[in-house]
Amino acid sequence: MKKLFLFACTMFAGIALNAQSIENSSHSTTGYIKDDGTIENSSHSTSGYIKSDGTIENSSHSTIGYIRSDGTIENSSHSTVGYVKSDGTIENSSHSTIGYVKSDGTVEDSSHSTIGHAGSVKKEWVAVTFFFFKF
Numbered sequence: 001m002k003k004l005f006l007f008a009c010t011m012f013a014g015i016a017l018n019a020q021s022i023e024n025s026s027h028s029t030t031g032y033i034k035d036d037g038t039i040e041n042s043s044h045s046t047s048g049y050i051k052s053d054g055t056i057e058n059s060s061h062s063t064i065g066y067i068r069s070d071g072t073i074e075n076s077s078h079s080t081v082g083y084v085k086s087d088g089t090i091e092n093s094s095h096s097t098i099g100y101v102k103s104d105g106t107v108e109d110s111s112h113s114t115i116g117h118a119g120s121v122k123k124e125w126v127a128v129t130f131f132f133f134k135f
């Protein structure tokens with residue numbers, strides 16, 4: 001029994017280490033993004049995926065969008081829905097600023113009000129989860 005408990009604790013710790021919390025402005029956890037791009041809700045149920053090639057999928061593995069290497073975000077029809085600039089500025093398809101991802105992981109709306117926190121998650125992944133697709 002002791003070994004089973006130790007094994008369970010080790011597994012839980014391993015899971016916690018490879019997932020970054022996504023938090024709202026009050027620091028309440030709303031979800032997680034794992035290192036492999038799996039997006040989970042606050043109950044750890046899978047909501048979607050961001051694949052290594054930039055493909056964005058829902059929980060049924062249907063493609064809902066793409067992240068291009070230049071920071072362009074596209075929907076499943078390859079229409080541009082926005083842009084992620086290298087400085088963390090998030091723009092819609094008309095190049096209007098809709099938000100910011102700061103280097104410390106703070107997520108702000110266009111008025112610089114904090115809307116969330118994402119730690120060390122890639123800024124493109126943060127933009128996808130906060131601004132472009134609902135998981």
